[in-house]
Amino acid sequence: MAVASPTRAFGASIRRREDPRLITGRGKFTDDIHLANAATAMFVRSPHGHARIVSIDTSAAAAHPGVLGVYTYQDVKGFISGMPCAWPTTNTGDTLKLATYPPLADGKVRFFGEAVALVVAVDPNTAADAVDLVQVEYDPLPAVVNNEAAVAPGAPLIHDSAPGNQAFRWSLVGGDTNGALAHADVRISQTLVNQRLIATPLETRCAVADYNPASGEVTVWVTSQNPHIHRLLIALSTGIPEHKIRVIAGDVGGGFGAKLPYYAGEALCIFASKELGVPVRWSESRSENYVATAHGRDHIQHIEVGATKEGKITALKVTAYASLGAYPSTVAPGVPTWLFGCIIQGPYDIPNNEVHVIGVYTNTTPTDAYRGAGRPEATYILERVIDLVAAKVGRDPVDVRRLNFVKKDQFPFKVANGTLTYDSGDYELALDQALHTVDYTHLRAWQEEQRAAGKLVGIGFSSYVEVCGLGPSSAANAMGFAGGLYDSATIRVHPTGKVTVFTGVHSHGQGHETSFAQIVARDLGVKVDDVDVIHGDTDKVQHGMGTYGSRSAPVGGGALRLAGMKIRAKAQKIAAHLLEVAEEDIEWVDDAFRVKGSPDKSKTIPDCAFAAYMAGNLPAGVTPILEEQHWYDPENFVYPFGTHICVVEVDRETGETHIKRYVAVDDCGEIINPMLRDGQVHGGIAQGIAQALWEEAVYDENGQLLSGSLMDYAIPKASVMPHLELGHTVTPSPHNPLGVKGIGEAGTIASTPAVVNAVMDALSPLGIHHIDMPLRPAKVWAAIDAASH
Amino acid sequence: MEENHVGITVEVNGRAHRSTVEPRTLLVDYLRDDLGLTGTHIGCDTGQCGACTVIVDGQSVKSCMVLAVQADGAHVRTVEGLAQDGRYHAVQQGFWEKHGLQCGFCTPGFMMQTVQILEDNSDPSDEEIRDALEGNLCRCTGYQNIVEAVKAAGATIRSGAETMVVGTGVGA
Numbered sequence: 001m002a003v004a005s006p007t008r009a010f011g012a013s014i015r016r017r018e019d020p021r022l023i024t025g026r027g028k029f030t031d032d033i034h035l036a037n038a039a040t041a042m043f044v045r046s047p048h049g050h051a052r053i054v055s056i057d058t059s060a061a062a063a064h065p066g067v068l069g070v071y072t073y074q075d076v077k078g079f080i081s082g083m084p085c086a087w088p089t090t091n092t093g094d095t096l097k098l099a100t101y102p103p104l105a106d107g108k109v110r111f112f113g114e115a116v117a118l119v120v121a122v123d124p125n126t127a128a129d130a131v132d133l134v135q136v137e138y139d140p141l142p143a144v145v146n147n148e149a150a151v152a153p154g155a156p157l158i159h160d161s162a163p164g165n166q167a168f169r170w171s172l173v174g175g176d177t178n179g180a181l182a183h184a185d186v187r188i189s190q191t192l193v194n195q196r197l198i199a200t201p202l203e204t205r206c207a208v209a210d211y212n213p214a215s216g217e218v219t220v221w222v223t224s225q226n227p228h229i230h231r232l233l234i235a236l237s238t239g240i241p242e243h244k245i246r247v248i249a250g251d252v253g254g255g256f257g258a259k260l261p262y263y264a265g266e267a268l269c270i271f272a273s274k275e276l277g278v279p280v281r282w283s284e285s286r287s288e289n290y291v292a293t294a295h296g297r298d299h300i301q302h303i304e305v306g307a308t309k310e311g312k313i314t315a316l317k318v319t320a321y322a323s324l325g326a327y328p329s330t331v332a333p334g335v336p337t338w339l340f341g342c343i344i345q346g347p348y349d350i351p352n353n354e355v356h357v358i359g360v361y362t363n364t365t366p367t368d369a370y371r372g373a374g375r376p377e378a379t380y381i382l383e384r385v386i387d388l389v390a391a392k393v394g395r396d397p398v399d400v401r402r403l404n405f406v407k408k409d410q411f412p413f414k415v416a417n418g419t420l421t422y423d424s425g426d427y428e429l430a431l432d433q434a435l436h437t438v439d440y441t442h443l444r445a446w447q448e449e450q451r452a453a454g455k456l457v458g459i460g461f462s463s464y465v466e467v468c469g470l471g472p473s474s475a476a477n478a479m480g481f482a483g484g485l486y487d488s489a490t491i492r493v494h495p496t497g498k499v500t501v502f503t504g505v506h507s508h509g510q511g512h513e514t515s516f517a518q519i520v521a522r523d524l525g526v527k528v529d530d531v532d533v534i535h536g537d538t539d540k541v542q543h544g545m546g547t548y549g550s551r552s553a554p555v556g557g558g559a560l561r562l563a564g565m566k567i568r569a570k571a572q573k574i575a576a577h578l579l580e581v582a583e584e585d586i587e588w589v590d591d592a593f594r595v596k597g598s599p600d601k602s603k604t605i606p607d608c609a610f611a612a613y614m615a616g617n618l619p620a621g622v623t624p625i626l627e628e629q630h631w632y633d634p635e636n637f638v639y640p641f642g643t644h645i646c647v648v649e650v651d652r653e654t655g656e657t658h659i660k661r662y663v664a665v666d667d668c669g670e671i672i673n674p675m676l677r678d679g680q681v682h683g684g685i686a687q688g689i690a691q692a693l694w695e696e697a698v699y700d701e702n703g704q705l706l707s708g709s710l711m712d713y714a715i716p717k718a719s720v721m722p723h724l725e726l727g728h729t730v731t732p733s734p735h736n737p738l739g740v741k742g743i744g745e746a747g748t749i750a751s752t753p754a755v756v757n758a759v760m761d762a763l764s765p766l767g768i769h770h771i772d773m774p775l776r777p778a779k780v781w782a783a784i785d786a787a788s789h
Numbered sequence: 790m791e792e793n794h795v796g797i798t799v800e801v802n803g804r805a806h807r808s809t810v811e812p813r814t815l816l817v818d819y820l821r822d823d824l825g826l827t828g829t830h831i832g833c834d835t836g837q838c839g840a841c842t843v844i845v846d847g848q849s850v851k852s853c854m855v856l857a858v859q860a861d862g863a864h865v866r867t868v869e870g871l872a873q874d875g876r877y878h879a880v881q882q883g884f885w886e887k888h889g890l891q892c893g894f895c896t897p898g899f900m901m902q903t904v905q906i907l908e909d910n911s912d913p914s915d916e917e918i919r920d921a922l923e924g925n926l927c928r929c930t931g932y933q934n935i936v937e938a939v940k941a942a943g944a945t946i947r948s949g950a951e952t953m954v955v956g957t958g959v960g961a
Binding site: 003006009012014016018020023025031034124125200201203204251252253256283285286287508510511514518521529675676679682683684685686687709710711715716717718719721723724 | 811813818821822825826827828829830831832833834835837838840867868869871872877881884885886888890891892893894895896897900915918919920922923925926927928929930931932933934935936955956958959960961
């Protein structure tokens with residue numbers, strides 16, 4: 001849509017600046033990078049979930065024509081001995097056991113698909129042939145894939161350094177939960193499984209490394225959500241000086257958290273390029289991606305709830321067994337701890353709550369952040385608990401939510417465990433809007449009619465608040481994150497008034513080249529089409545912390561806003577000087593500095609930029625050129641919230657769930673581009689529904705990944721996704737420079753329990769009160785069948 | 790010519806190419822690596838995701854499931870050939886205007902399949918669109934705006950309206 005003026009660009013549903021190259025096939029994804037003489041890297045991977053490596057014979061592979069090198073751990077360990085963990089989570093006492101994560105297996109394989117050897121050849125076909133020629137002799141060991149079994153006595157030991165396969169014990173306590181439980185009118189115990197998921201971005205991971213032995217510089221094209229973090233971790237883990245490393249994350253085909261970590265495959269491309277003196281490229285196949293790229297979620301949760309007979313929750317105790325997989329991935333230890341436990345009470349005023357997390361190693365692919373990263377695991381608990389409490393006390397789950405909500409006059413609201421202060425919120429407003437959209441009273445009446453006709457129809461709710469916009473650096477450091485969580489923007493206004501923005505966050509689908517241009521358009525009065533947004537190249541862009549945790553708009557956008565205000569402040573001095581008035585006699589109105597009372601006397605930012613370039617007629621103290629930079633360290637996280645409502649019908653004969661209606665009301669504060677915001681919510685909800693109904697990473701007892709390809713792992717298709725009805729409320733964040741909260745993960749966080757609650761509501765007349773996800777037809781049918789006997 | 794190589798002639802986006810390929814070379818790899826047309830993407834190894842969809846002799850096919858040698862003598866259309874005479878194809882314009890893409894990786898495959906859908910029926914229902922797109926996976930959009938994009942493209946085709954010039958900005 002066209003906008004009347006740049007000032008109006010913020011808040012408009014403008015089509016995207018990044019699309020022209022993407023719709024013409026001119027995107028530059030990492031596998032599209034072709035360098036002359038580039039060799040291809042491929043990996044020999046373990047077919048066992050747990051095994052000793054008896055021997056590796058690389059001789060036949062190395063002798064194969066066109067093979068440039070075959071390497072095992074002994075060959076690479078001098079370059080990189082272990083993959084770093086950048087979040088050794090605090091609050092674990094002395095229990096934290098971060099096992100060494102070798103880039104190639106060192107004597108033992110601990111998960112199906114673990115890389116055992118690296119083959120580098122002149123082309124992919126030769127590399128594939130050579131991989132088949134590497135002979136590895138294994139002595140299989142018993143494997144353990146269940147989180148509780150892994151820490152039970154007698155479980156196979158995965159790491160000598162982690163007795164009992166325990167990675168850590170972590171707790172957060174608020175109030176007196178045991179006391180409140182003891183006095184509760186109503187007590188409920190429930191075990192929940194938040195199953196392991198596979199991120200499945202459509203683009204698998206790729207890397208191209210080009211090491212220059214003369215200069216000692218290396219350029220690494222990589223599918224990263226956070227190129228500066230990759231650069232720092234490459235430097236720390238390989239010893240290559242940080243300033244000699246250029247990381248380029250160009251067009252990246254989706255991340256969802258799985259492209260946040262720094263992986264061995266990427267490091268080994270650098271190794272091979274340095275070793276061989278040619279560029280080395282590697283692209284995961286999809287089945288390789290399924291074993292080599294981090295998985296998500298994977299909790300077993302034991303919940304105890306205490307409530308009054310009216311349904312007011314007085315106590316919540318959670319004990320969660322969370323799998324790190326076989327090795328600790330880059331930020332893995334922080335996900336099931338801080339990102340899960342801080343917000344364990346969600347949008348509810350629960351004065352007594354405790355969360356205890358046991359991190360475990362299992363013979364599975366390492367886990368790490370996956371859309372929501374800890375918050376879906378917490379929200380699922382809360383929303384199932386609310387429904388279980390409502391069922392027990394005989395009240396409408398809507399009323400139980402209302403009863404327990406933090407009220408709008410309680411903000412800023414500090415949670416019972418003391419870790420977070422919610423900045424703003426109006427949870428009832430979103431709930432009421434959602435109820436109004438579905439016409440709730442009539443919906444329940446319709447449900448009664450359907451039930452009378454023998455149909456299994458259900459209405460499910462999910463009210464949530466989540467913590468994102470990572471975040472205050474002091475909090476990050478205190479949580480053990482090995483970095484700050486500020487972000488950055490440089491705004492360069494060229495002499496002709498065009499603008500280039502350099503942002504430290506990254507876009508891999510979110511549309512920042514557009515939304516950030518909209519921020520600049522409003523703040524500097526320039527056209528969106530005249531603003532280029534550059535990200536992803538550490539040679540071009542100042543230090544930033546990348547994109548995850550719904551941080552780009554609040555933190556990246558916040559930095560951009562503040563840099564823009566610096567531009568305005570400098571330009572204002574120049575404008576006043578050019579207009580020959582005092583600064584206090586001009587004001588910023590309608591995309592220009594205008595003399596108060598004589599608005600036709602004006603100077604635009606481009607006018608000021610040209611004057612700054614000429615530099616001969618600048619006011620005292622003002623330097624040439626109009627360019628400013630800012631690093632923004634937020635004072636708090638941000639807290640988007642909302643309510644989703646899902647209506648389902650369960651087919652008695654097949655156990656299949658059909659979503660008949662899905663309504664989402666989300667509040668992310670101010671909205672930069674409604675069309676892009678809706679797109680984030682659509683995609684987030686699709687992933688959340690998929691966890692509820694279809695997706696599950698399945699291992700057998702030997703640690704074989706059974707759901708190893710798209711044939712078996714059911715990501716949704718167009719034909720199974722329902723139409724989504726989106727609404728929103730606007731409760732700005734009072735501390736954020738733009739008033740925005742993040743929206744990238746909220747859809748996923750909210751939707752999973754909305755769907756599960758709907759199915760459970762549908763089955764409630766049969767006396768079924770809980771089934772674990774995914775609610776596959778066979779599972780649901782079996783529950784229906786069992787209930788009828 | 791090496792003993793295990795085969796000579797093929799393939800017309801791609803109206804231009805004839807004579808090449809020698811190994812029999813095992815997939816059409817998608819031929820397009821991407823031999824011809825440098827990297828707009829067609831690879832998203833899986835089991836023929837599920839559809840990111841590699843192109844049009845061969847008027848039929849949309851998954852180019853990861855076709856050998857280059859099978860395309861000998863065929864006419865192939867890829868995403869690079871959609872825009873004509875400096876103007877976007879209606880399908881490209883529909884995806885752009887309706888935010889039918891986020892990361893853009895699946896998009897060329899979706900657009901080629903959409904070209905096929907709309908050539909068969911320029912006014913499909915939502916259900917028909919979703920069924921016809923079963924072979925294309927998207928992880929970013931949840932498909933809702935893709936459906937809108939297909940409908941918008943259909944409307945443009947039916948109206949015969951001129952599409953946007955390639956190089957047009959976002960108009961703001």
